[in-house]
Amino acid sequence: MSRSTRALGARSVAASAALLVLAAGLAGCGSSSTSAPAGTTGATAAKSPAVATGPVTLVNGWVRSKDAMATTATGMAGDMSMTGVFGMLTNTTDKEITVTGGSSPVAGMVEVHETVKNAAGVMVMQPKAGGFVIPAKGTFELKPGGNHIMLMKMSGMPKIGTSVQLTLTTSAGPATLTIPVRNFAGGDENYVPAGGATTSMSGMTHS
Amino acid sequence: MSTGSDRAAAGPGRRTVLLSGLGGIGVLAGAAGLGGCTSSSGTAGASGASAGAGAGSAADTLRDASGHATARAFRGERQAGIIEPPQTYAVFLAVDLPTGADADSVRRLLTIWTDDAEKLMSGQGTLADLEPELAAVPAGITVTIGVGRRVPELTGAAVPSWLAPLPAYKIDKLQERWSGGDLFVQVCANSPTTVAHAVRRMLTNMGSLGRVRWQQRGFREPFEGPGIPMRNLFGQVDGTVQPDVTGSESAMLWIGSAGPAWLHGGSTVVVRRIAMDMEVWDRVDREARENAIGRHLGSGAPLTSPADAPPTAAADLDAKTPLGFHVIDDGSHLRRARGDNKEKILRRPYSYDDAPEVDPTTGRMSGLSNTGLIFVAYQADPMTQFAPMQARLAEKDLLNLWTTPIGSAVFAILPGAKDGEILGQALFG
Numbered sequence: 001m002s003r004s005t006r007a008l009g010a011r012s013v014a015a016s017a018a019l020l021v022l023a024a025g026l027a028g029c030g031s032s033s034t035s036a037p038a039g040t041t042g043a044t045a046a047k048s049p050a051v052a053t054g055p056v057t058l059v060n061g062w063v064r065s066k067d068a069m070a071t072t073a074t075g076m077a078g079d080m081s082m083t084g085v086f087g088m089l090t091n092t093t094d095k096e097i098t099v100t101g102g103s104s105p106v107a108g109m110v111e112v113h114e115t116v117k118n119a120a121g122v123m124v125m126q127p128k129a130g131g132f133v134i135p136a137k138g139t140f141e142l143k144p145g146g147n148h149i150m151l152m153k154m155s156g157m158p159k160i161g162t163s164v165q166l167t168l169t170t171s172a173g174p175a176t177l178t179i180p181v182r183n184f185a186g187g188d189e190n191y192v193p194a195g196g197a198t199t200s201m202s203g204m205t206h207s
Numbered sequence: 208m209s210t211g212s213d214r215a216a217a218g219p220g221r222r223t224v225l226l227s228g229l230g231g232i233g234v235l236a237g238a239a240g241l242g243g244c245t246s247s248s249g250t251a252g253a254s255g256a257s258a259g260a261g262a263g264s265a266a267d268t269l270r271d272a273s274g275h276a277t278a279r280a281f282r283g284e285r286q287a288g289i290i291e292p293p294q295t296y297a298v299f300l301a302v303d304l305p306t307g308a309d310a311d312s313v314r315r316l317l318t319i320w321t322d323d324a325e326k327l328m329s330g331q332g333t334l335a336d337l338e339p340e341l342a343a344v345p346a347g348i349t350v351t352i353g354v355g356r357r358v359p360e361l362t363g364a365a366v367p368s369w370l371a372p373l374p375a376y377k378i379d380k381l382q383e384r385w386s387g388g389d390l391f392v393q394v395c396a397n398s399p400t401t402v403a404h405a406v407r408r409m410l411t412n413m414g415s416l417g418r419v420r421w422q423q424r425g426f427r428e429p430f431e432g433p434g435i436p437m438r439n440l441f442g443q444v445d446g447t448v449q450p451d452v453t454g455s456e457s458a459m460l461w462i463g464s465a466g467p468a469w470l471h472g473g474s475t476v477v478v479r480r481i482a483m484d485m486e487v488w489d490r491v492d493r494e495a496r497e498n499a500i501g502r503h504l505g506s507g508a509p510l511t512s513p514a515d516a517p518p519t520a521a522a523d524l525d526a527k528t529p530l531g532f533h534v535i536d537d538g539s540h541l542r543r544a545r546g547d548n549k550e551k552i553l554r555r556p557y558s559y560d561d562a563p564e565v566d567p568t569t570g571r572m573s574g575l576s577n578t579g580l581i582f583v584a585y586q587a588d589p590m591t592q593f594a595p596m597q598a599r600l601a602e603k604d605l606l607n608l609w610t611t612p613i614g615s616a617v618f619a620i621l622p623g624a625k626d627g628e629i630l631g632q633a634l635f636g
Contacts, residue, residue: 059333060331062335065414086335096349144337159313159315160319160412161312161315161318161319161416162315179336180318180319180322182319182334182335182413183335183411183412183413183415184335185335185411
C-alpha cells in the first residue's frame, strides 16, 4: 500500500502519463494475467470466464449470432443453422489437453475448425485434424477468421443476450461451458466440410 | 500569442496547482485504495467528489497526474458517472425499444450492456470486439444506464409518476429528435476515442434489441480540474450550487426506500438540449451579460461579491444599487434559479458545438453556429427538485433571450449492479 502511494505521489509531481500510473496499479495489486488496470473485483469479474466445471474454460467467450434483419439489410440471407464460438480456451491443468469436438443442446453437431488458405488462395474453414491442442496451463485462441468451434445443425440462431451451453470433448474429459451470445456482422467465411466442396456459410444450405 | 502547444505546455503547471489544492486528496485516496486493493463493491456510490468540496475520496479509482481517474469500478450499490467529477467528453443517447419488445428482450439488452459497461470501464474491449486496443486506455470512462417509462411497464415493475415527460414550459421548442426514449446511456471519458469506441461497441452489441432515438455529443474544458464549475460557451460559469451528494444531502440524489424497490440506490436524470443563439449573444456587451446571469463573467462570483471571489461565494439578493435596483437583477438567472434548499439538483452539463444545420431549401449551412448546452441534472425526484426551478426560469430568466430548450427527456437511473447481477436486475422480479 505504501509503495503505491509513494509511486503515485512521485508521479503527480512529475505530471507523468496515465499509463505509468496504470503500471503502478498493476504492480501494487500483484495482478498477473489481466491487462485490466483496476485491481478490484471489477477487473477480474470483467474477464467473463465461462463456467469452470472441467479442465478447460473459455475466457471472454462468445457465440456469434446474426440478426436476420441485419443480414437482410446487407443483401445476405444468411444461414441460420450454423455459427461460431470464439474466445480464449484456457487449460486449467498442468497437462496438455486436446479439444476434439463437443455437444450442445442447441446444435446437432459440434466441430473444431481452422481457417486456411486453399489452393485457389481463398480463406476457407475446415475441420481441424487432430483437434485443438492447449498447452499445460496455457491458452488457445478462437477468433473470427481463425480457429473456432462450430455449432452446426442448429434449428435457428441463438438470441443475443442469452447464453448457450456447450460441452467440449477433450482428452481430459468433458468441459461444460455457458457462453454468452452476441451480435456479430462478420464471420461469413467459406466452409469446406471434411471431404466436401466449398460453400459459403452465408446462403449455403447445410445438409 | 497562444498556440496550441503553448497551452498544452501550460496545462500541467495549472494541473499541479489544482492537485495541491483540490485534486490532491483524490490522488492520495485513490492511491490508498489501489495499493490495498481493498475496493469493495459497495464503495462506488460513496466515492468521488462533490463539486466545490474537493476531489473526494475515490477509493475505487486510479488517477493520473491531472487528477483524472483512469479506471473506475463498475460493480457497486450505485452506478458510476454521477457523482464523479465530470470527464471531458460525453455522449448521451436514448434508445427506443422495437415494437414487440418484451421483458425478455429488455433483460437481454441489459445483460449485454452490463457486460459491455463492466469490460469497458476496466479497459477491455467488449465481447465480439475486433478493436479492443481502442478500449485499452480507459481514460476514466463511466457508462451509466437509465430507463424510460416503457421498461417498467414491460417488466411489470412499479412505474413512478415522475417517469414521464416534464410539464410543457412556454420557453420550450422541443423537437422529437432530441426528446424522450425508452432507455438512456451516458458514456463519459477523458478521451474522445475511448468514448467513441464504447458507444460503437454498445450500439453494435445491441443489435435489433433497440434503435437509437437520439444521440448528443458534448465536451467540457479539459483544463478545469475536479471541483471547478462548468463554463458554458457563453463564457459563463454555471453549476456552482450543488448538493453535498456524499454527505448530508445524499437523499437529494439517490432514491431511497420511499421509491419503487427496483430503484433503491438509483436516481433520476433530466437531459435537456438547450440551443444558445450565439449570433444574438454577440450583440450583448459584457455588463449586460453579467447582469443576465447575476455573476461576474471572469470568476463566476455573484455580482455582490468582489470580482475575484470564488463562484461559491454567497449572493446578497437584497443588495441594491444607488438607484435602488437590485444588484443581482430581478430577472437574472442566479436569482430566478434560486429556490429553497429542497430543490437542489446535481448538475453535470456538457457543451455542444456542432456544425451548423443545413437549410434543406438551399442545401447550405444556415448561420454560423449550432451551439448550446446539454443540460444534465441528477436528482432523486425531478418533479419536486427540478420542475419548480424550471418553472421559475421559464416564467422569467434573462437568459431566455438567448437560450431555447429544444430537447427534453427524463429517465430513471438504475441502481448499481452488484456481483452476479445485471443492471436493472430488480426490474425482473
